[in-house]
Amino acid sequence: MSDLHYPVKGQCQCGHVSFTLKAAPKMVIACHCKECQKLSTSAFSITSIVNADDIEINGELKTTRRVADSGNENVGYFCPSCGNRIYQLNPAAPEMIKFKAAGCLEDTRMIVPTMHVWTSEKQGWVIIPDDVQQFDKQR
Template sequence: MTDVSYPVKGQCQCGNVNFTLKTAPKMVIACHCKECQKLSTSAFSITCVVDAKNIDIQGELKQTSRTTDSGNENIGHFCSGCGNRIYQLNPAAPDMIKFKAAASLDDTRMIVPAMHVWTSEKQDWVVIPDDVQQFEKQR
């Protein structure tokens, strides 16, 4: 991973939500499940797992909620202006943020997936490097 100077700032597409990532993510995951494909309108979604204390988020957020395949609740927080997803969390583990807006950071060099999950639902044309962990379903 390339050296990144923290904190790293970023903002949603319209600029109404600003965030500061204070430290490197604990993990970067690419999820290929159908829900993440819908969320990202792409082949997969990138998630940076961070401790809630290590990210500051400012701006008006709205939220959605859905039940995952494991039965957990997944609460998504998004910008009320442009609709960009900022983060998700499981209310049973509120100290862990699944930061979805990582590509909106001013410096994105730390966005290198160490793991790919739900590869059973990935698009056929996506090629995952052999040296990266892969799981057919959620880890």
């Protein structure tokens, strides 16, 4: 991916929210928990962890709040028109963004999971490469 250049632009499904990723994600996590399966309507969700300063988001967003079993609060930001989840954050650590819409970027080559979490709840057909970190639960 040495030919991948930042910034990389993207937008939600309907185009009302746009974003620019200015630097590579710190890590890319595939979460296999049942909640992420519901959220993504797929076998897992992908989250790119980025510094808040490394992403620019334009457009109106709606929010949802959820408290995890750990007690951590997650605030989800999504497009009010198409419903695409754009990002999440923990209000106690707003400098770190959990970018959920990396699949909407114009170039998605950086979205390669470096870690898989909640593998204890993964779908049986999902095969995780041996050289990628795996955790039965949240890290």
